[in-house]
Structures are given as structure tokens and as C-alpha cells.
Amino acid sequence: DxxxxxxxxxxxxxxxxxxxxxxxxxxxxxxxxxxxxxxxxxxxxxSKQESELMKYGDKLKKLANADNDRALLNERTFIRRKIDESLSEIRQLENNLLFFSNTSGDNPLVKDVVKNIDRHKETLVTWKAKLKNLNILQHNLNKEEIQTEEETDSSEDD
Structure with a gap:
């Protein structure tokens, strides 16, 4: 099973x-x-992406338990940089592919570039999913913090 x-x-x-x-x-x-x-x-x-996200979920648990806003900010910056790098690489490879517009699709060099583009697109999807998971975590942590503050305020009013 x-x-x-x-x-x-x-x-x-x-x-x-x-x-x-x-x-x-x-x-x-x-x-x-x-x-x-x-x-x-x-x-x-x-899938490789599911595997990556599963491993990343463990990292997010550590970040959530660490109660360290700086670590979350660093993680967000790191992921955004990786997304930008992936987008830049995809653009560059697609631009390179334009130079081969007159060659056939079974040219080994063209095949290699197309394969490389596909690999970078998969990586980009994974990084975006990681950013989404990080955003959800941060949203939930902020929500918990607000609820805790409201509970503290209401107990002080009593």
C-alpha cells in the first residue's frame, strides 16, 4: 500500500x-x-517534485518550530533568488533556441537545449510550490500570533 x-x-x-x-x-x-x-x-x-516538496515540508516544520522570523525571511529570499535564476536560465535557453530556428527538431544540440528548458521549467514549478508552502506557513504563524494576542488582550480586560 x-x-x-x-x-x-x-x-x-x-x-x-x-x-x-x-x-x-x-x-x-x-x-x-x-x-x-x-x-x-x-x-x-x-515524482521528483513531490519528493522535493516532502523533504521541504520537514524543513518548514523546523522553521516553524524555531520561532525565528529571520530564518523565514532568509528562506523566502533564497527561494525568490532561485525562482529568478530559473526564469533567467529559461529565458536564456529559449533565446539560444531562436538561433536554431532553421534546423530540424532532431538536431542533437536542439534536443539538448529543449531538454534543458524542460528541466528548468520543472525546477521552476518546484521552487514556486516551495514559495507557496512557505507563504502558507507564514500566514498560519501570523494568524496564530494574532489569535494569541487577542486572547491575551481579552484575558487582561477581565
Missing amino acids: KEKDLATLKSFIDEWKNYGRVPFNKKNINVKYNTILDAILKKLGV
Whole structure:
């Protein structure tokens, strides 16, 4: 059952995250972990984007629990920069493709550029989804903060 397997995998991921950060001199452990995790997710039929968003959800949980507005702001800036880089790369590749307007579609160079454009578009969709998830998290945190302030104000009025 795919759902059951994903739930088990998520609990394993949570357990891995609870161990804390992997030291820099042992970063190959993290690389192996992510490679194995990607292979398992692929075997379960989870797309690369879904896999990325699942991993990103864990990062968002950490950011939410850290109660650090600066970290959220840094994350937003990082994602926006990645979106801008992806858009710029797509524009550049599409512009390069115009130079090949007279060549056939089965030209290896043209195929490579088209494949590259598609890959960057997929990446762009993932970054936009991450930004959307971050926006939702920030909205919920702001909402909780307002509710807490209102509850505090109403209890002081009593």
C-alpha cells in the first residue's frame, strides 16, 4: 500500500531529522541517505517534485518550530533568488533556441537545449510550490500570533 509505505517513510525521515545535523566532514552520509531516499520514493512512484516538496515540508516544520522570523525571511529570499535564476536560465535557453530556428527538431544540440528548458521549467514549478508552502506557513504563524494576542488582550480586560 503506497500510503502506508509513505507514512512509514515519513516517520523514518522524522527520526533521521531528530538525530540532528550531520557534521561537515561526514557529509557523504547525508548524500548516501538522500540517494537512498530518492530511490525509495521513485520506487513508490513519487515524482521528483513531490519528493522535493516532502523533504521541504520537514524543513518548514523546523522553521516553524524555531520561532525565528529571520530564518523565514532568509528562506523566502533564497527561494525568490532561485525562482529568478530559473526564469533567467529559461529565458536564456529559449533565446539560444531562436538561433536554431532553421534546423530540424532532431538536431542533437536542439534536443539538448529543449531538454534543458524542460528541466528548468520543472525546477521552476518546484521552487514556486516551495514559495507557496512557505507563504502558507507564514500566514498560519501570523494568524496564530494574532489569535494569541487577542486572547491575551481579552484575558487582561477581565
